[in-house]
Amino acid sequence: MSSEIRFTDFKSDKQPTWCPGCGDFGTMNGMMKALANTGNDPDNTFVVAGIGCSGKIGTYMHSYALHGVHGRALPVGIGTKLSNPELEVMVAGGDGDGYSIGAGHFIHAVRRNVDMTYVVMDNRIYGLTKGQASPTSREDFETSTSPDGPKQPPVNPLALALAAGGTFIAQSFSSDSQRHTEIVKKAIEHDGFGFVNVYSPCVTFNDVDTYDYFRDTIVDLSETDHDPTDYDDAKSAILDADKEYQGVIYQDEGSVPFDEREGLSEPMHDIPDGAPDDAMDLVREFY
Amino acid sequence: MPADLNWAIGGEAGDGIDSTGKIFAQALSRAGRHVFTSKDFASRIRGGYTAYKIRTSVDQVESVVDRLDILIALTERTIDENMNELHEGSVIIYDGERTTMQDVEIPDEMIGLDVPLKSLAEDAGGAIMRNIVALGAACEVTNFPIENLDESLEKRFKDKGQAIVENNKKAARLGQEYVAEECDADTDYDMETTDNDYVLLNGNEALGMGAIAAGCRFYSGYPITPATSIMEYLTGRLDSYGGKVVQAEDELAAINMALGAARAGARAMTATSGAGIDLMTETFGLVATSETPLVITDVQRSGPSTGMPTKQEQGDLNMALYGGHGEVPRFVVAPTNISECFWKTIEAFNLAEKYQTPVFLVSDLAMSVSEQTFPPETFDMDEVEIDRGKVVDEDSISDWQNEQGQFQPHFPNADGVSPRAFPGTEGGAHMTTGLEHDELGRRTEDTDIRIEQVDKRQQKVDTAREEEEWDYREYGEPDADTLVISWGSNEGAMREALGFLEEEGTDVRFISVPYIHPRPDLSDEIDAADEVIVVECNSTGQFADLLEHDTLTRVKRVNKYNGVRFKADELAEEIEAKLGEPTEVEAE
Numbered sequence: 001m002s003s004e005i006r007f008t009d010f011k012s013d014k015q016p017t018w019c020p021g022c023g024d025f026g027t028m029n030g031m032m033k034a035l036a037n038t039g040n041d042p043d044n045t046f047v048v049a050g051i052g053c054s055g056k057i058g059t060y061m062h063s064y065a066l067h068g069v070h071g072r073a074l075p076v077g078i079g080t081k082l083s084n085p086e087l088e089v090m091v092a093g094g095d096g097d098g099y100s101i102g103a104g105h106f107i108h109a110v111r112r113n114v115d116m117t118y119v120v121m122d123n124r125i126y127g128l129t130k131g132q133a134s135p136t137s138r139e140d141f142e143t144s145t146s147p148d149g150p151k152q153p154p155v156n157p158l159a160l161a162l163a164a165g166g167t168f169i170a171q172s173f174s175s176d177s178q179r180h181t182e183i184v185k186k187a188i189e190h191d192g193f194g195f196v197n198v199y200s201p202c203v204t205f206n207d208v209d210t211y212d213y214f215r216d217t218i219v220d221l222s223e224t225d226h227d228p229t230d231y232d233d234a235k236s237a238i239l240d241a242d243k244e245y246q247g248v249i250y251q252d253e254g255s256v257p258f259d260e261r262e263g264l265s266e267p268m269h270d271i272p273d274g275a276p277d278d279a280m281d282l283v284r285e286f287y
Numbered sequence: 288m289p290a291d292l293n294w295a296i297g298g299e300a301g302d303g304i305d306s307t308g309k310i311f312a313q314a315l316s317r318a319g320r321h322v323f324t325s326k327d328f329a330s331r332i333r334g335g336y337t338a339y340k341i342r343t344s345v346d347q348v349e350s351v352v353d354r355l356d357i358l359i360a361l362t363e364r365t366i367d368e369n370m371n372e373l374h375e376g377s378v379i380i381y382d383g384e385r386t387t388m389q390d391v392e393i394p395d396e397m398i399g400l401d402v403p404l405k406s407l408a409e410d411a412g413g414a415i416m417r418n419i420v421a422l423g424a425a426c427e428v429t430n431f432p433i434e435n436l437d438e439s440l441e442k443r444f445k446d447k448g449q450a451i452v453e454n455n456k457k458a459a460r461l462g463q464e465y466v467a468e469e470c471d472a473d474t475d476y477d478m479e480t481t482d483n484d485y486v487l488l489n490g491n492e493a494l495g496m497g498a499i500a501a502g503c504r505f506y507s508g509y510p511i512t513p514a515t516s517i518m519e520y521l522t523g524r525l526d527s528y529g530g531k532v533v534q535a536e537d538e539l540a541a542i543n544m545a546l547g548a549a550r551a552g553a554r555a556m557t558a559t560s561g562a563g564i565d566l567m568t569e570t571f572g573l574v575a576t577s578e579t580p581l582v583i584t585d586v587q588r589s590g591p592s593t594g595m596p597t598k599q600e601q602g603d604l605n606m607a608l609y610g611g612h613g614e615v616p617r618f619v620v621a622p623t624n625i626s627e628c629f630w631k632t633i634e635a636f637n638l639a640e641k642y643q644t645p646v647f648l649v650s651d652l653a654m655s656v657s658e659q660t661f662p663p664e665t666f667d668m669d670e671v672e673i674d675r676g677k678v679v680d681e682d683s684i685s686d687w688q689n690e691q692g693q694f695q696p697h698f699p700n701a702d703g704v705s706p707r708a709f710p711g712t713e714g715g716a717h718m719t720t721g722l723e724h725d726e727l728g729r730r731t732e733d734t735d736i737r738i739e740q741v742d743k744r745q746q747k748v749d750t751a752r753e754e755e756e757w758d759y760r761e762y763g764e765p766d767a768d769t770l771v772i773s774w775g776s777n778e779g780a781m782r783e784a785l786g787f788l789e790e791e792g793t794d795v796r797f798i799s800v801p802y803i804h805p806r807p808d809l810s811d812e813i814d815a816a817d818e819v820i821v822v823e824c825n826s827t828g829q830f831a832d833l834l835e836h837d838t839l840t841r842v843k844r845v846n847k848y849n850g851v852r853f854k855a856d857e858l859a860e861e862i863e864a865k866l867g868e869p870t871e872v873e874a875e
């Protein structure tokens with residue numbers, strides 16, 4: 001079936017209501033292409049979406065999907081993947097969803113290294129709630145709830161991921177469709193937790209982290225001598241606060257996903273009509 | 288001499304109280320005696336008084352009483368803590384050589400047995416066995432054949448090698464002989480043994496075993512007393528049935544992981560206590576609106592906040608019934624005894640999948656830590672029935688697709704229950720969401736669809752109310768003027784209380800209710816009684832409130848939930864329309 005799958009098969013019949021020009025269009029297109037290019041189809045794909053403008057992606061894509069509670073998309077994806085490792089599980093959400101209310105889950109999902117993909121649509125703002133500071137907003141970025149800027153340094157999600165033992169850490173830019181698709185595809189193919197932070201500009205509420213800004217500053221790691229399998233290379237790129245990088249920043253080629261380490265490969269949905277055959281043994285344990 | 292014997296060992300947390308008590312309980316059970324155990328404990332691992340108590344009889348026992356016949360006291364405080372339960376003729380076994388026990392005063396009317404537990408243990412091979420010496424002493428005092436202890440010592444220590452097993456047997460015998468030869472403890476306890484084989488387990492073990500029997504494959508949780516032992520029971524065991532236990536980073540993650548697993552088609556459960564259920568509340572509504580079958584277990588402990596984490600309470604009834612913003616259709620089931628922790632768990636999984644909705648399985652601390660003996664056939668696995676509800680596969684999926692070939696996971700069938708397609712089923716791809724949605728799972732704010740979907744989800748509870756049995760257990764005198772009603776683990780104590788009341792000449796009809804929502808309609812029973820008393824472990828009477836609510840004179844209701852506020856002219860019309868309509872008298 002996969003050879004006939006086109007990326008448009010992953011489109012639902014709902015027209016996106018994102019603002020014209022929103023970065024999320026490009027982010028979603030790349031995700032759909034990457035899914036199709038890796039031989040997936042909507043019936044074996046499970047998308048978990050967070051809450052935010054970004055989270056609407058669950059509605060605009062066609063696949064098995066759950067649009068859950070703000071910040072909790074990753075645990076849902078982990079539960080789904082572990083109980084059916086045959087599914088392609090992709091989790092997507094915003095920077096607020098992933099790095100603020102869901103920050104705890106982010107760290108632990110990275111550590112757990114389940115074989116799934118996590119795409120953060122990072123616009124450095126809370127879009128859906130109409131423009132408040134997000135954890136990736138700049139220190140002096142003025143918003144309705146931070147008139148003089150949040151006065152806290154932005155989090156560095158890539159550094160968080162590296163510190164938590166991430167095995168695949170990447171960054172892309174929604175308007176560089178080809179590179180973005182390639183990078184998400186690599187994340188899908190990675191054996192473990194494939195994490196991609198996507199610069200996905202909000203044209204309505206963020207006038208500093210704009211398309212022009214990213215176009216002017218972004219450095220493509222594939223055009224440098226960066227070696228993503230080299231931890232030290234990755235560390236210096238990630239800690240270099242002056243640059244916006246795109247590309248695979250770090251990949252641990254020896255990564256063995258949690259599901260595989262735990263010997264999980266079969267779906268858990270089929271069970272017998274009654275108690276398991278040897279269930280009386282469970283009772284006898286209590287003699 | 289009473290038919291039951293009440294025995295306890297107490298000391299500091301970390302003194303091995305639990306494992307010693309368990310060895311004795313198992314020995315009694317192996318000897319064909321019934322056992323009911325309970326624990327006094329502090330939440331600290333070391334430091335703080337703790338005790339393991341056993342009530343034993345040849346007849347079934349399922350409650351505790353305020354009477355202690357034999358006490359092994361490793362600390363002076365153990366005696367103080369139990370003074371109100373000790374009585375004339377109670378035996379206290381202690382080690383007067385222990386520096387902290389040298390000044391212990393045993394009340395005159397009691398029998399103090401000063402046994403050099405530590406020295407005798409050293410003679411047997413190591414001071415660590417002093418508790419076992421005490422068990423041997425207890426065997427002698429209670430006239431319990433010490434051979435019965437050997438089997439449970441083997442069970443407990445066989446992993447450590449035969450030499451250790453033999454040393455422990457020797458330690459027990461040294462304790463026995465010391466009492467026989469050196470002490471004047473002429474008691475006439477008759478510890479009759481039988482040929483019956485019993486199993487000994489607590490409520491959390493029964494609940495965990497029920498989950499496996501029911502086909503649970505995924506469990507996620509975050510450690511919290513007293514729910515943790517469910518996770519500990521399932522760890523290792525669930526794996527051997529192709530399942531997985533995951534220790535999540537918090538309860539928010541725990542319930543969401545279980546939700547994800549349930550969406551993938553696995554029978555899934557999470558369990559928690561105390562503040563853990565507060566964190567999970569956030570996700571209750573999502574479970575219900577996405578129509579995901581999920582069993583959420585709350586082993587209640589004393590609250591609010593951190594409360595008394597190792598103490599009993601039934602304070603979460605309102606939380607289970609009403610927790611979560613908005614209106615969350617659900618079932619609430621509360622097992623009333625330890626064997627029911629097994630059977631009601633199986634029922635909870637069936638309800639969850641048949642009606643694709645959250646099921647709250649509400650247990651409590653008392654049941655979770657108490658062990659009770661049962662004939663093994665109490666848990667007859669051949670009786671277990673699994674009902675997975677409306678699951679569709681590749682072949683039947685087209686019956687549930689619309690004209691565009693789209694699968695309709697929230698199709699509003701008359702019974703409220705829609706088809707379910709596990710991810711991976713060809714032709715079944717669909718989304719679902721915590722946002723209000725249409726039959727395809729797509730977000731909507733259309734007022735008609737909103738009403739259709741709210742009604743559909745509620746209809747599932749109404750359908751279940753009709754189709755399932757929401758019965759209760761009844762004891763005592765059916766025609767008595769006094770009706771006592773309780774829910775949860777009070778059943779055992781109340782059943783035994785009936786006997787005491789009868790001795791005093793008070794006849795009581797007792798109804799024990801395992802279903803909180805929906806629940807049996809008790810209006811007639813309540814009407815028929817002169818006095819109705821509701822028994823529950825909380826301060827305000829949460830279940831009593833419900834029963835009062837059920838038997839209230841009915842009011843008429845005007846409701847609106849399409850997302851638009853009441854308008855004045857509309858309200859006037861609605862109220863006009865209600866006038867003259869009969870009120871429905873119908874309990875939940």
Ligand SMILES: Cc1ncc(C[n+]2csc(CCOP(=O)(O)OP(=O)(O)O)c2C)c(N)n1
Pocket residue numbers: 051052053054055070093094095096097098121123125126127128129134
């Ligand atoms: C528990 C909870 N708190 C607050 C909200 C309100 N809320 C919805 S989306 C959002 C932030 C969205 O920001 P982000 O995750 O960056 O997504 P974006 O809209 O920028 O794509 C907030 C605070 C909510 N839905 N749930």
Ligand code: SF4
Pocket residue numbers: 017018019021022023024053054123127128201202203204205
């Ligand atoms: S508000 Fe910003 S993030 Fe939201 S849709 Fe509009 S442009 Fe996109």
Ligand SMILES: [Mg+2]
Pocket residue numbers: 052094095096121122123124125126127134
């Ligand atoms: Mg954002």
